[in-house]
Amino acid sequence: MRRLAQAVWLLLLAAVLLPSAALAHASLIASNPADGVLLARAPATLTLTFNEPVDPLTIRIVDQSGVGASVTQIRRDGTQLVLTPPTILGDGAHVISWRVVSADGHPVGGSTMFWVGRRGADTAQAVRSDDTLLRGAIWLTRLAIYLGLFVGVGGAFFVAWMRTPSAPATRVIGNVVDLVALAALALSVGLQGLDALALSPSSLSDVDVWTVGAHGSFGLSVVIAAAALLLALLSQRACETRARVMSFGALVGVGLALAATGHAATASPRWLTAPAVFVHGVALAFWIGSLVPLALAMREPRQTVIDVLTRFSRVIPFAVAMLLASGLLLAIVQLERLDALWTTSYGRVLAFKLLLVLLLLVIALWNRLYLTPRIEQGGITFRRHMRRTIIAELVLVAGILGIVGLWRFTPPPRALTVATTSFFTHLHTGQMMADITVLPGQAGPISIEIQLRTPDEQVLTAKGVSVTLSNPDIGIEPSTAEAQSLGEGQWRVATVAPVAGRWTLRLDILISDFDQLHAEAPILIN
């Protein structure tokens, strides 16, 4: 008995002395996919890398609808766990929620998330990137695509239907803008992918960038626009009837391409906005498309000019009326309030655009009411005059399209209002108070704003604030993010609540190096 007791003491001594190398809490040092990334395709395996070898307790994959599945195929590889998801992961958000036990017998848990295919809702919306080169390239491709769709396709339609004398110069200009627009369309897919994946332009050779870029409504829009441009190119080589059919198809394609994506066409109610964008696009293509052939036609004999102008004058009031009506409707939906016209960047872009449109309308009216009757009466000088004002109109149009291209970078006020449907809660402990605003209060990427105060309403200054989100209801282990100070006791952190439901938010507030305050509150995500 005594010998056994001695043996126990010896074992105990050994137990205390031996394991010193492995006596840390395990902690996750990396994951693949990394936290918060967007993947083009669902990964076949997932890897969690810890600072020491661990044993998995429970590992679950929870998708954005809150459905979780346990991972049973787990391979241990040194300090790594290689997981094989039980099913192929669908599009959207996925959370890997892990709980492991390290050599010291301590269970630790955490979570990391990633996206497949797209982030949150289908967002072919505002450009996220801060990269000047990328933003410039996106804007330039936009401008080239607009010019191709309106000047190229619209021009082909005008030539085929208004029976303008098909001058070689018209065809050359049409071909050039169409081909440039086709190249810009192709490039825009890659640029969209770069923006979605938050990569620099040097990653343009990556296949995944193009796969992500072609995803969703943006890809659909690009395909329709390319088809419209090709039809317009071919129509210029076809005989009269065929050219009419093809150019009509191309013009419809312009409307469809614009209505397929973008924040105007996807605004609610869609049954109203998408047709409005379609009408706006078709009417615009007709008007802008008329400018180049008309300007060139001014060189033709007097009777030809009069014929073309008469036909044009009969149709254009309808086109402009449709353009203005659809434009007004879209502006009302997007802006929501009149003062948004000057208080938001989207509104300022619109205001500047409207100014140029007004100028364009004045010139158009001058052409219609002053110059057209005088050209009909004869007078070669008026034809030259008309040619010059049409060129001025073209320059204005290019300016307007350039301004419209800026909308890729500004979310409309409507979208900002949606984002303000936030969740708010007030937290009160003996040592501090916190006002917590979660914005938007819906599943996906969220921003959490925290206003810290002392119990007697003074600003509480802190050295650091870390925010931990967990969702015990659906088994998502905590994930921590450091907040950024905005001054005056205000802190903000950008994080992700991938699933709707009740989450637990924990604040760790570092007052000084050695003092910390904690508070916990439930938050609701729709």
Place this chain on the structure above:
Amino acid sequence: MTYGSRLWIGSATAAAAAVVSCSAALAHVTVQPADAPADSYAHLAFTVPHGCNGSATTALRIKLPEGILSAKPQMKPGWNVEIKTRKLDAPAQGPHGKSVTDVVDEVVWRGGTLPDNLYDTFGLIVRLPDKAGESLYFPVVQECDLGVERWIEIPSAGQGSDKLRAPAPLVRLKTKTP
């Protein structure tokens, strides 16, 4: 009860206690001894069992609690020691009848490197206050090549230290045996 069986029970209890305390405490920065007589000098040893998420420790900062009127950190080869003091609001009566106006506020060991796969202890001789029954918390900031670990959590009333993620090391004050 025979001597043998008593020895056996004692061993088993000690083993169980050691295993339990092992798993709970050895992942954290801790202080030994866990309890010490109040109103006396004590040699405290702070054990740093690992770095910050695998990164090597480069500094250890210990904040001394209220009531400790004298403290002396251990000299450690390869580390520079910094002693920060603070003025007391009112002079206090020192252990040898002297009036004390300045006390050690924080002790910092800096400049060395303690890799994640090794451990080390950092010593401190302190005069513990006459507050038997109370617990003294020593918040510790562990700075590493990459990142910081703050062992500064103090349990609220009724809450146990084992629930905390990064508890501050503590010493329980026992009644001084005369």
